[in-house]
Amino acid sequence: MLDYSSLSDEALVQCIARQDQTALSQLYDRYSTPVYSLILRIVQDAKLAEEAAQDTFIKVWRNPERWNPEKGRFISWLLTVARYTAIDLLRAELRQVTTHASSLDGAHINSDVNPVDNPTLTNNRLLYTLLDELPPEQAQLVRLGFFQGMTHKQLAESLNLPLGTVKTRVRLGLQKLRVLWLEATRQHE
């Protein structure tokens, strides 16, 4: 009997390409929390998050060949799929989401969750808090851009700001975030 828990992500995806449902279950068990967490952060609604999370794993099931191991880790690709699935769903629902993390009543928040074989998840959690160290006008644009998929022009139109101002704030904000992140990462090594 194959021990799916010992298989790499790449091996599991190869099994999924052969319609192996157990392999998909294993990937779900491995990554459902980061996928659901990211989606919930974007859509800010538990029901929508469930729908988008399910859609994300169904996309993996139907098109496993879309992940190219040479281009990056599976978790990176999976979360990118989750991000755009959530953003598409959000736009379809035409919801207005604030830039602040609104209350998630009823959601079980487990700060100790640490999925198998992904210690980087714990280390990277600090990046989220580093966003708070940016100037508010820069943090606002970065959060809107990343968690709502807004581009420079969309941010300028939505916030009634000059396009040049948006580009400058985004660039400076991300450059500063990168410096903070690199410093924090080195401290944790």
Place this chain on the structure above:
Amino acid sequence: MDMEQKHQPETREDCDILRELIPAYSLGMTDPDETRMVERLLLQCPDVAPELAEYNQMADAVLLSVPQVEAPPHLRQALLRSIRRDVAPAPRPATAPRWFDALIRSFTSPTRLFPAAALSMMLALAIAVYALLAVDNFRQDHRTLIAQLQNRDALLSLLGTDDLLTFDLIAPQAEADSAPSGIILCNPDQTLVVVQVRDFPALPAGMAYQVWLTHNDSRISGGLFQVDAAGAGTLIFNAPEPMREFEYLGITLEPDAGSDSPTSPPLVRGQLY
């Protein structure tokens, strides 16, 4: 510098422009024209690649950094139920063996009459084909297999007749070699029909190809079928009346539960008699 102004490009300035856009590009925040510019300039400024890789790493870290919330337990079962529906076997075999394909191709003679001497070989081949299909369909449900065995007897009867006819299925606006096509195999006095297609487009999820017979402007469904990765598929069905009663046969793309009448133009069509 105004990025909209296009002058004679100077590599150093272009690389500076690229560096300014890299952070936003890594998070998917650039507008489409900026994205195209970045991807073009990356080829001219290979030195910027390591910086992009670092920002991409940071983008991945942002994805992983949100507060972790466990997915509700029922989501797992809901997902597994969805994918079980995805792998449910199709009602018809999606492929026929290659030598069945050759067998059908051998029926494309325009004169359509077969020497009696060749019939016994054809019958033997047909029996072997159906045996192979039966093995191939081993995992399908019992009712489907029974229906196919009944079709086997009817197919043998069809192949044993002198008046076996073939008709071409042609795409309405056929272009080069990759246009969908197929053939129809039938006897005008019988109801059994064999349809084989090739180069059909892959089916979207939840869709199937549906065969229609035309009789006095009304469309009668012959059944649904799937195609394999190469675009090949076979359908064997019984028409409601002997085939001499029908003028055309066409195939359309429909929902996999089937339609009462065609909802899309035919991919291929064949004139009968």
